[in-house]
Every structure is written in C-alpha cells, then in structure tokens.
Amino acid sequence: MRTFVEVIRDNSVYTQHAHTFVRVDGTERVVTFPELWKWACQRANRFRELGLKKGDRVALILPDPDAFVLAFIGALTAGLVPVPMYPPMTLAKMEAYGETVRHILASSGARALVTVPSLEPMLRAHLVDAAREAGTVSDGVRVILDAELEGDLPEKAVAPCEISIDDLAFLQFTSGSTRMPKGVMVSHRNLSANAHAIMFDGLHATSKDRGVTWLPLYHDMGLIGFVIAPAFAQVEVKFLPTLTFIRRPSLWLDAVHKFRGTITFAPNFAFALAARAVSDEQSREWDLSCLKAIGCGAEPIQPETLRNFVARFSSKGLRSEALLPCYGLAEATLAVTFGSTAEVMRTEKLDAASMHRGEAVLVDGADGPEIVSCGRPLPGFELEVRGAEGARLAERMVGEVWVRGPSVMTGYFGQPDATAEVLDGEWLCTGDLGYLVAGELFVCGRTKDLIIIHGKNFYPQDVERIVSETDGLRPGQCVAFARAGVDGEECVVVAEANSASIDPREVASKVKLRVRAELGLPVAEVVLIKRNTLPKTSSGKVRRRDTKVRLEAGQLDLLVPRNAPVPKARSSSPARV
Numbered sequence: 305m306r307t308f309v310e311v312i313r314d315n316s317v318y319t320q321h322a323h324t325f326v327r328v329d330g331t332e333r334v335v336t337f338p339e340l341w342k343w344a345c346q347r348a349n350r351f352r353e354l355g356l357k358k359g360d361r362v363a364l365i366l367p368d369p370d371a372f373v374l375a376f377i378g379a380l381t382a383g384l385v386p387v388p389m390y391p392p393m394t395l396a397k398m399e400a401y402g403e404t405v406r407h408i409l410a411s412s413g414a415r416a417l418v419t420v421p422s423l424e425p426m427l428r429a430h431l432v433d434a435a436r437e438a439g440t441v442s443d444g445v446r447v448i449l450d451a452e453l454e455g456d457l458p459e460k461a462v463a464p465c466e467i468s469i470d471d472l473a474f475l476q477f478t479s480g481s482t483r484m485p486k487g488v489m490v491s492h493r494n495l496s497a498n499a500h501a502i503m504f505d506g507l508h509a510t511s512k513d514r515g516v517t518w519l520p521l522y523h524d525m526g527l528i529g530f531v532i533a534p535a536f537a538q539v540e541v542k543f544l545p546t547l548t549f550i551r552r553p554s555l556w557l558d559a560v561h562k563f564r565g566t567i568t569f570a571p572n573f574a575f576a577l578a579a580r581a582v583s584d585e586q587s588r589e590w591d592l593s594c595l596k597a598i599g600c601g602a603e604p605i606q607p608e609t610l611r612n613f614v615a616r617f618s619s620k621g622l623r624s625e626a627l628l629p630c631y632g633l634a635e636a637t638l639a640v641t642f643g644s645t646a647e648v649m650r651t652e653k654l655d656a657a658s659m660h661r662g663e664a665v666l667v668d669g670a671d672g673p674e675i676v677s678c679g680r681p682l683p684g685f686e687l688e689v690r691g692a693e694g695a696r697l698a699e700r701m702v703g704e705v706w707v708r709g710p711s712v713m714t715g716y717f718g719q720p721d722a723t724a725e726v727l728d729g730e731w732l733c734t735g736d737l738g739y740l741v742a743g744e745l746f747v748c749g750r751t752k753d754l755i756i757i758h759g760k761n762f763y764p765q766d767v768e769r770i771v772s773e774t775d776g777l778r779p780g781q782c783v784a785f786a787r788a789g790v791d792g793e794e795c796v797v798v799a800e801a802n803s804a805s806i807d808p809r810e811v812a813s814k815v816k817l818r819v820r821a822e823l824g825l826p827v828a829e830v831v832l833i834k835r836n837t838l839p840k841t842s843s844g845k846v847r848r849r850d851t852k853v854r855l856e857a858g859q860l861d862l863l864v865p866r867n868a869p870v871p872k873a874r875s876s877s878p879a880r881v
Contacts, residue, residue, distance in 0.1 A: 307467050307492040308499070309344075309381050311535045316341035316461070321511070324542045324563070325370035333370045337538075340377070345461040347378025350453045354446075356416060358383030358465050361475065363414040364522070365405075365423060367391045369543035371450050372521050373531055375418050376474075378453065383465030386474040387412045387487070388522035391423065393547065398426075400839075407484050408477050409445065411718060416446045424449060469493045475717050476524050476634045487717035488634045497710035498637040499533040501682040506630075506642035507567060507597055511538035516565035518549035518556050525602050528638040529569055539567070553578045554586040557617070561590040569599035569630075572606055573780050573844060575613040582616075593621030597645050601630040603845050604749070604765045605676045607651045624648045631678035631745055635732055637711035641687070641745050643679035650677040652746060656823060660760035664700040664739045664746065671822070673766050675746045685709035688731070689740055699741055702761075704751050705734045737763070753848050755786040755795055755825075762795070762825050764848060770818050771799055776806040777815075781838050783848045787828075787856075794828035795819075798851050801832045801863050808832050808864045831855060832863040 306314070315321070315337045322336040335343065356362060362384050366372040372388075379386040389408055392401050405427075409417070419427055428447060473492045477485040503509040515534050519526030521543075530541050542563045549555050556578060560568060600610060614624045627649045632639040643649065653672045658665035664675070681687050688696050689703040697703045712732045715723035726733045737754065738747040749763040756762070767784035771777060782799035797815055801808070812830035819827050839847040839854060854860050 305469055305493065305496045307469055307471075308473065308495050308532055308535065309377075309464050309467055309492075312341050312344060312377060312381075313461070313464070315535060315538055318511075318538055321538055321540055323373075323540060325368070325373070326542070326544050326548070326559075327368045327370065328545045328548065330548075335370065335374075339457065340374075342457050342461050343374050344377040344381045345464065346455055346458055347374060347453045348382035348464060349458075349462055350455065351379060351382040351384060354416070354448065354452070356382065356384055359385060359472070360416070361385045361387050361412045361414040363387040363389050363409060363412065363417040365389045365391050365417065365419040365427065366450060367420065367423075367545070367547075369521055369545065371420070373543070375450065375453060376521075376527075376531070380467075380473060381464040383467055383471075385472055387414055388474070388476070388527060390520060390522045392426070404485065408487070411477075411485075411487055412475050413718070414445060416448050418448045418450060418453065420450050467492065469496065476527070476637075478634050486719055486722055488713045489715055489717050490637055490713065494637045494711040494713065495528070495532055496536075497684065498528065498639060499536040501684065501711070502529065502533045502639050502642075503537040503539070505683050506639060507645075509534075509537040509539055509567065513537070513539045513566045513596075514563055515539055515541040516544070516556070516560045516563055516568045517541060518544040518546055519569065520546045523602075524632075524634045524638050525569060525571075533638075549574075550577075553581045554583070557582065557587070557590060557592060557620075560592060560595060561620075564594045566594055566596045567599075568595065568597075569601065569628075571602040571844065572600060572604060572609055575600065576606075576609045576780065579609075579613045579616040587617070587620060590617070590620040592617055593623070595622060595626045597628045598622075598626045599628040599630050601632060601678075604747070605629050605678075606769060607649065607674050607676050610649060610676075629676050629678050631736075631747055633734055633736075635713045635726065635734070636685075636707055636709065637713070639682060640685055640707055640709065641679045641681050643677065650744070651675060652677070652741075659702065659748075660762065662702045662761060664702055664741075673763070675748060677741075677744045678747055679745065680743050681709070681745070687740065687745060689738060697739075700739055702737055702739045702748055705736045705738045705745070705747070707732045707734055753785065755784065755793070757786070757793055757795060757825060762823060766823060767795065767797065767819055767825065767827075768846075770822050771797055771815055774799075774811065774814050774818060776802055776811040777832075778802055778835065781835075781846075783838065783846050783851045784827075785848045785852045787852065789828060795825055796829045796831065796852075796855070797827055798831045798833060798838070798855060798860065800835055800838050802835075804834070804863065806832075806863075829866075831860070831866060834861045834863055837861040 318337045322334050325333045376386050469492050475487040517530040629643045631641040655665040655667040686708045688706045691703045708730045737749045753764050764784040771782045772779040778800040784797050786793045815830045816827045839850040
C-alpha cells in the first residue's frame with residue numbers, strides 16, 4: 305500500500321500524461337505528471353525554508369485550482385498536514401465566513417495560512433488578526449502568499465519527507481450543515497484504501513480514462529475524488545473553477561465534450577441547473593457518448609432531477625446507464641457505496657404511511673415518496689441499519705446507517721467527545737437514515753433533521769421537494785424543520801422567493817395546501833426570504849439547523865414581516881399547481 309506522495313512520485317515516469325487547470329480568468333495551465341512531482345518537491349522545500357516542520361498544520365485558501373493542488377501536494381510532500389478551506393464566495397456575509405474560518409484555524413492549530421494577494425488584506429484584517437486578538441488562534445500563525453512558494457522548477461526532484469502510511473495526511477473539515485465544522489483526521493492509509501475502492505472497484509478505471517470536475521477542491525468529493533483518487537490509476541483530469549460553473553453551467557459538459565471526459569461527478573443541484581440553464585445553442589455540437597460514469601452524491605438525490613437531466617441530453621449521446629448514484633461522507637474519507645454503470649438507476653416508490661412508521665413498504669402509483677438506490681458497499685466496507693436502541697434492524701426497516709471499513713476516520717482532530725459520539729469501536733454512526741434491500745442502500749435523510757409530528761416521521765427532503773415545485777419559489781432553495789409549538793412539535797418552511805413581486809400570502813397558502821395534500825402534514829408557518837440568502841455550507845448544502853436558529857434570532861432577510869397575516873389552508877385536496 306503506497307502513500308499518495310509515493311504515487312505522485314511513481315507517476316512522474318508517465319511523461320505523456322498531464323492535468324489541465326482552467327483558472328478563474330479563463331487561462332489554462334497544463335502540468336505534466338513529471339512536472340507535478342517536481343513542483344510538489346519545489347514547494348515542499350519552500351515550506352521547509354519557511355520554518356514549517358513535519359506534522360505542522362497549514363491552511364489553504366486558494367481560489368485557482370492549479371495553485372491549490374500544487375500547494376496541497378507540496379505540503380504533503382513536506383510532511384505537513386494541509387487544512388483545505390473555502391475562499392469567500394462574495395464580499396457579503398463576511399461575518400459568517402470569518403466566524404467559520406476563525407473556528408477552523410483555531411480547531412486545527414494551523415501554523416500558517418497560504419492564500420493569494422487579492423485575499424490577503426481581508427484575511428489579515430478580518431480573520432487572522434481578529435482571531436489572535438480574541439485568543440482563539442495559537443500564536444505564530446503566518447500568512448504566506450502563494451507566490452512565496454514559487455520558484456524555479458528543480459532539475460532533479462528532492463527526496464520528500466519520510467512519511468508513514470499511518471501518518472496523518474490532512475484535515476478535512478466537515479461541511480457544517482448541522483453544527484460548526486469538525487476536522488476529520490484522514491490518514492495516508494485512509495486515502496490509499498478509499499482511492500483504490502473508488503477507482504478500481506467502483507469505476508473500474510484505467511489510465512485511458514479522463515476526469516472532468518468543477519467541484520470545489522476544499523471539499524472531499526472534489527479533493528479526494530479528483531485530485532487524489534485518479535492518481536492511483538494514472539487518470540488525467542481537467543479542473544474547472546467552481547464559481548465559473550455556477551455562473552455558466554454549460555462549461556461543465558462543454559469540457560466533457562472537448563476533453564472527451566469519461567468520469568465526472570456532481571451533487572443533485574448541478575444536474576437540475578445544467579438541464580435548466582444550458583441552451584440548445586450552447587449544446588448544439590456536444591457529443592457526450594464518451595461519458596461512462598457521471599456520479600451523483602453529496603446531497604439527497606432526487607430521481608426526477610436525474611431523469612430530466614438524461615432526457616435533456618440523451619440526444620447528445622448521454623446514456624442513462626452512465627448515471628451513478630453514490631453514498632459517502634467525510635468521516636469515511638469519501639465513498640462508501642457505488643451504483644453500477646452496467647445498470648440504469650434503481651428507485652423504489654414507498655407507501656408514505658408506512659414510512660412514517662419506519663418501514664419501507666413498496667407501493668404502486670405515483671403518490672408515494674421515491675427513493676434512489678445508492679448501490680452496494682465497496683469491497684472492505686460493511687453496512688448496518690440500527691434502531692434507536694442500537695439493535696440491528698431487518699431489511700426494509702428504516703434506521704440509522706452505520707459503516708465499518710478501511711477508510712473510516714480515527715476521529716475528529718482535538719475533539720475526543722465529538723469522536724465518541726459517532727465511533728463505537730470500528731463502527732461509524734453516520735447520522736443518516738436509510739434502509740437496506742438485498743445489500744443495496746437507500747438513504748432517506750438525516751436522523752436529527754427528522755420531523756416528528758404526533759408520532760409520525762416526516763423527512764424534510766420530502767417536504768422540500770414539494771415546496772420547490774411551488775410557483776413563485778426558487779427550486780431547491782428551501783428548508784423544512786420542526787419547532788416546539790403550543791400543542792407539541794410543528795413544521796416550519798423557510799423558502800427563497802423568485803422575486804419581490806410575488807404575493808407572499810398566496811404562495812404560502814399554496815405551500816401549506818400542497819404539503820398537507822401530498823404528505824398529510826400540516827405546516828404551521830411558511831417564511832419567505834429574499835433570493836440568495838438561505839444559509840448554506842461551503843459545498844452548497846442547505847443548513848437546516850442554522851436556518852432555524854437564525855429565524856428564531858430574527859437574522860434572516862425576510863421578504864415580508866413574519867407577523868403579516870397569512871390565510872390558513874381550507875382544503876386538504878387541492879389541484880397540483
């Protein structure tokens with residue numbers, strides 16, 4: 305079993321292989337495998353010259369993918385522990401961004417922070433200095449500009465720091481969708497095991513494959529899935545800037561077409577965005593028949609979204625078999641289960657009443673919730689579904705998903721209590737709800753997000769799916785959660801309005817009618833907020849609990865005051881809008 309650093313070194317003999325980096329300004333940089341190794345060694349030497357030693361944590365806030373990848377690999381080669389962090393997406397919401405960054409710097413005990421000149425003043429003024437003054441970051445945190453790591457490419461690569469397979473490789477901070485991010489300790493052994501499982505057992509990849517990604521590299525799906533894992537199979541990758549994809553979704557599939565990409569991954573929202581936003585003119589010349597695997601994970605998978613995506617681009621050669629639903633989490637390094645590229649996506653329609661009781665009972669017709677199969681565990685992994693008391697449940701019983709395998713973390717960095725909450729020996733409690741059928745995993749939601757009204761279980765994803773289909777609201781930009789009411793728990797919906805010109809009372813009434821009609825769930829309040837203000841994680845996941853806290857604290861950007869009268873639903877069986 306080789307470390308990732310050893311793999312990069314060994315790959316340097318493949319002179320014809322290269323990665324292509326598209327920078328934020330649109331320019332491209334091609335780095336061959338031999339150059340990748342030499343640049344890594346050059347940056348490793350610079351880190352040492354700057355006084356950093358093996359085991360020191362170094363935070364990385366670097367928007368351009370080539371700068372990030374070279375700094376990340378250089379830090380690993382020097383025996384340092386990189387701490388990937390997301391750059392600010394906008395100058396708005398800087399207070400929340402600063403809070404998260406200060407927390408990660410403090411939790412990781414980072415000795416250095418590598419960034420770019422455009423971000424340096426803001427980081428110094430608003431983050432690092434403020435954190436020092438508050439005493440939340442250890443003394444000696446140094447801001448290093450990416451340019452300080454550059455230099456001449458060495459003629460001969462210098463030997464890397466001696467690294468053991470069981471050494472800590474880097475800290476992957478969780479997305480913080482439920483609470484402040486925690487630093488998952490990822491070892492070189494974890495990386496090697498998961499990379500092999502992804503590339504060889506899951507994707508059956510060879511050096512002839514080509515990856516395309518716009519995923520953020522500070523997140524596990526982008527970093528491990530497209531920087532680390534492909535190296536083990538000598539797969540070339542084209543890296544696109546994340547924000548450029550968000551602004552121009554056609555960039556993703558256009559790169560697949562031009563680069564002849566065979567492997568790409570994205571969360572559910574990206575499939576909806578591409579199907580909706582790509583024009584016929586932009587896709588006129590595309591040939592997507594090269595794609596053998598287009599994976600979907602990182603957030604709840606909506607089967608209708610994926611079907612619409614395939615229908616939209618099937619005329620461009622996209623095969624339905626290429627869709628690859630997956631399941632994983634940072635605490636397991638990345639991947640746990642994979643679907644099959646030899647089969648079309650499998651789903652199950654379930655009886656809603658049985659789901660409320662914790663049973664996954666198949667039903668005919670179009671009214672029940674539809675759940676996607678995330679495939680079977682990768683070799684070496686085991687899954688169990690357990691009940692509230694920890695007992696293993698039978699097939700088709702909904703409970704908490706537990707995982708055991710070679711890439712499960714050893715714990716959260718510096719947080720033994722948080723570690724003890726989720727690890728029981730070799731078993732990891734994922735916090736996700738699901739059920740098993742003949743070894744296949746179907747994921748329903750998260751345990752702590754479950755809405756329980758009068759003893760019945762409701763999944764927020766089901767509520768949010770219905771809300772997203774309501775005219776006047778932005779698809780996917782909503783959350784549902786429970787709060788304490790006069791007569792017990794009650795359901796609340798917070799959703800982004802399409803525009804300020806909608807009739808908020810009419811939209812709220814439609815939401816209440818539709819949710820009650822389809823789920824039998826009364827909604828106590830519908831809160832409409834302005835566009836692009838819903839709290840989200842750095843990877844784009846909605847933050848239900850954070851939204852609830854901000855609502856209670858009066859910190860959401862409301863479209864109308866909450867005390868504005870909204871009529872109650874009068875009927876439980878409206879026509880669909």
